[in-house]
Amino acid sequence: MSVELTSVIAATTRWLLRAYPPVGGPLSAALAEAQARQAVTVAAWLRYPTSLDAGLVSLLGPGGSHRLDALVGARVDLDPADDAWRSWVDESVASWAACLLGEPALAEAAVAAAAAGEHGSQTPVRFHRLTAPDDGDRSAAGLLRHPDLLDRVAALYRDELRDRLHADPAGRP
Template identity: 65%
Template sequence: MLTDLSPLIAATTHWLTAAFPPYGGALASARCEAQARQAVTVAAWLRYPTALDAGLVALAGPGGSVRLDWITGADGDPGEGETAWRTWVDEVVASWAAALLADPDLAGRAVEALATGEHTATAPVAFGRLLTSDDGDRRAAALLRHPDLLAPVAELHHAPLLDRLAPGRAVTT
């Protein structure tokens, strides 16, 4: 059983950078992708904290990008070969990653929550582009980091993310 989340992380990162593309050339594209990949990795590790969880999502499938495409207005007919990777997009992970990209404080809390997890047990992992982006990072990922643009995606599963970061928190309306 596959316990590696890399297909899910790669597909969800690709979806985010396609939905909220970088501004600039090749360097901007790389910076934007690095930020998205780090946010998606943190979100995926929070959502699937154990090897068993990762194995189960690999077996059952993460659900795909259909609803995300519809929400962002990208629900047109994909081109030839543009559908297979979309089945590996995880809506909850994309939503959580969007929330982390839009809110640096929430991103910090999420990375802290990973400190005692199974994914970071073997070696420390740094998420510098997510947590301490510089001006160049922010310019490259202006759409990817814009809270108003990310809101429709980030709000989809925001409450479960907050629950994961602070179990038993008081629910406010």
């Protein structure tokens, strides 16, 4: 994984888990985090496909979570201690990750595209929790994978993701 994307991936994963919390105990939390991290990693690799792109977002910053917080109804008086990590949330990456979590066919196409890119070719990784979740994964991430709940966030950049993947509107590549 590109070192430049580490902060974006960590912050955006954290944001998704706060917006769509796991159901259950510590094991469910770990399973939901693995799914969110895989979706965010694939989305970040697609959004910033080269080391140069990743370096630029690292230098300029991704923009933060303000609009996303408003979309999911986060409290206006968010804890100021969270400002540092929230500033590294990438709105487009969160939107693309939401698309991948809610649309299995799109997730398959995205993983294939990411694997063929610069980041994927440097680090061969299987994203099975994203593309082939088992019953435990689905149960742990019920909110995180619910298409209706994800739609506000996913709709922000869904068309751009489909364009990137050359997919049709139904999500088929």
